[in-house]
Amino acid sequence: MVGFVGLGAMGAHMAARLIDAGHALAVFDTRAEAMAPHVARGALACGSVAAVADAADTVLVSLPTPDVVQEVAHELLAGTAMRAYVDLSTTGPAMAAQVAATLHDRGVAYLDAPVSGGVAGAQAGTLTIMAAGAEAVFERSKPLLEVLGRNVVLVGSEPGQGQLAKVLNNLLSASAIAITGEALALGVHGGLSARTLLDVFNASSGRNTASADKFPKHVLPRTFGAGFRLELMHKDVQLCLAEARRQGVPMALGGAVGELWAQAAAGAGDGADCTEIVRMLEDAAGVVVGDE
Numbered sequence: 001m002v003g004f005v006g007l008g009a010m011g012a013h014m015a016a017r018l019i020d021a022g023h024a025l026a027v028f029d030t031r032a033e034a035m036a037p038h039v040a041r042g043a044l045a046c047g048s049v050a051a052v053a054d055a056a057d058t059v060l061v062s063l064p065t066p067d068v069v070q071e072v073a074h075e076l077l078a079g080t081a082m083r084a085y086v087d088l089s090t091t092g093p094a095m096a097a098q099v100a101a102t103l104h105d106r107g108v109a110y111l112d113a114p115v116s117g118g119v120a121g122a123q124a125g126t127l128t129i130m131a132a133g134a135e136a137v138f139e140r141s142k143p144l145l146e147v148l149g150r151n152v153v154l155v156g157s158e159p160g161q162g163q164l165a166k167v168l169n170n171l172l173s174a175s176a177i178a179i180t181g182e183a184l185a186l187g188v189h190g191g192l193s194a195r196t197l198l199d200v201f202n203a204s205s206g207r208n209t210a211s212a213d214k215f216p217k218h219v220l221p222r223t224f225g226a227g228f229r230l231e232l233m234h235k236d237v238q239l240c241l242a243e244a245r246r247q248g249v250p251m252a253l254g255g256a257v258g259e260l261w262a263q264a265a266a267g268a269g270d271g272a273d274c275t276e277i278v279r280m281l282e283d284a285a286g287v288v289v290g291d292e
Contacts, residue, residue, distance in 0.1 A: 006029060007035060054080050061089060069087060174274075180210040
């Protein structure tokens with residue numbers, strides 16, 4: 001049996017895909033309503049985190065913050081059946097290494113396996129999974145991960161290296177959103193059409209994931225629904241910058257991006273989508289970046 005802890009926006013879809021693939025699943029979430037759809041399809045509802053580790057020899061977790069990941073890892077150790085722990089969350093390299101050491105001391109194999117691709121990717125099974133750990137652990141876990149992702153890559157042998165790849169990816173994504181928002185705000189202030197500017201950018205060297213996908217789909221129509229919370233993007237950028245400081249590697253541009261996301265997170269409402277950072281940039285320029 002496979003265990004799954006954390007049935008939020010990402011975890012719910014990943015757990016559903018494992019059930020679709022025929023895996024017997026033991027699930028836990030702090031919200032009973034999050035477990036209900038999976039239990040209705042045959043999953044075992046567990047009353048605690050430890051109960052998942054009593055039922056399953058491999059446990060996958062998808063959790064929002066490093067502190068929660070650390071807490072859940074310790075609670076799982078109270079179980080008796082768990083032999084492998086696969087962390088699909090974004091916790092940062094330092095926390096991944098710490099959790100891996102704790103689990104290793106108790107005889108539990110660890111795979112650092114953060115994901116990228118958002119809610120749509122989790123639902124479609126097209127995520128990119130950046131795994132790190134012992135190759136033998138990766139190979140044992142790979143059949144499960146291939147249910148969840150189209151691109152399952154072993155990026156390194158040390159726990160935390162998958163996290164490093166993930167937070168670097170999200171720093172690039174966060175930078176693309178921020179600079180595209182600033183560019184469009186200036187363009188609109190100067191009398192240009194946001195839609196026309198995006199068409200030009202996407203046919204030219206300025207094209208990026210934000211200009212090609214997030215802005216046309218979620219900013220111009222004012223839906224702001226890219227599927228990744230602003231607070232989590234802020235968290236991931238800060239995790240990246242913390243690792244840069246730990247390694248003594250300067251990130252001047254990354255630091256500036258981090259300040260923008262910190263400002264946006266401080267002013268955003270609960271559950272705000274990551275694309276809503278554009279609202280702050282619009283306010284500063286006195287414009288609205290939308291379709292006319």
